[in-house]
Amino acid sequence: MFGVVNAAGEGALLNPIQVAPHTYFVQGLPEIGSAQNQNFISNAGFVITPKGVVVVDALGSPVLAQKLIAEIRKKTVQKIVAVVVTHYHADHIYGLQEFKKIGAKIYAQNQGINYLASETAKQRLIASRVDFAPWVNAATRLVSADVWIDQSQLLNIGGVEFKITRVGPAHAPEDLMIYVPSEGVLFAGDLVFRGRIPFVANADSRGWLSALEEIERINPKIVIPGHGNYSNHPIEDIAFTRGYLRYLRQSMAQAAINLDPFDEAYQAADWSEYDGMPLFRAANRMNAYNVYLSIQAE
Secondary structure, eight states: OOOOOOTTSOTTOOOOEEEETTEEEEOOOSSOOOTTTTTOOSOEEEEEETTEEEEEOOOSSHHHHHHHHHHHHHHOSSOEEEEEOSOOOHHHHTTHHHHHHTTOEEEEETTHHHHHTSHHHHHHHHHHHHHTTTTSOTTOOOOOOSEEESSOEEEEETTEEEEEEEOOSSSSTTOEEEEETTTTEEEEEEEEEOSSOOOOTTOOHHHHHHHHHHHHHHOOSEEEEEESOOBSSHHHHHHHHHHHHHHHHHHHHHHHHHTOOHHHHHHHSOOTTTTTSTTHHHHHHHHHHHHHHHHHHO
């Protein structure tokens, strides 16, 4: 019998939830990353095959990755052979070095090369060493992929197929999603958020909406999002992320096109559907402003 998420755990407590016969995930907290929660704010998952374990995303600090590795070892004697990175945002990648230490091969979309070389990535790590100390510190480093994916790819581990689809730019330029047909499970990364306001930042909102259509075409039984509980009603649960993105675009479009002041457009919008959700006050205004700017650039 598959498990049910216990959302009331401490930030450093990882509780793998079984969602399919050989697939598990751990659910990050609906919070801003902090030293108190060890930057455990995103999800990660793993699939056990006859020839090794494939992990999706590496969590937001090395200590969390160590704990995930320990939890995986409780489930199987198989080695961890691969890690697929859905995108190069800090809360998904700061644990990568721990998987490198144990010999796992890292796969990521090739636009991640640009991120790793960017001043943004360097400055974010510098800030994280302060904000998330001691869990992210001077020993924490940015880790490149062993295999850079430039188009959709089929990975076969132990007879289990992993269909890796390139969908960026969407939430990030380097988005990937990973579908495991034998399990009926899609790892959607941050293309799907559940139970909290999405993080839009410098996303391509039009590309993101197109990526959600791609998920519907795949029609998986289970979707594991980048944030929030897993979904066994994907079409219904994708609707939240889609509705939020559409409303951001709808509420900002006219002001962006007319070059009207952002503050006026933001005040005029009705945010009542989203106000009160986790991270609304932390993220919503920034999300709206970034969409306002991106529409001007379209």
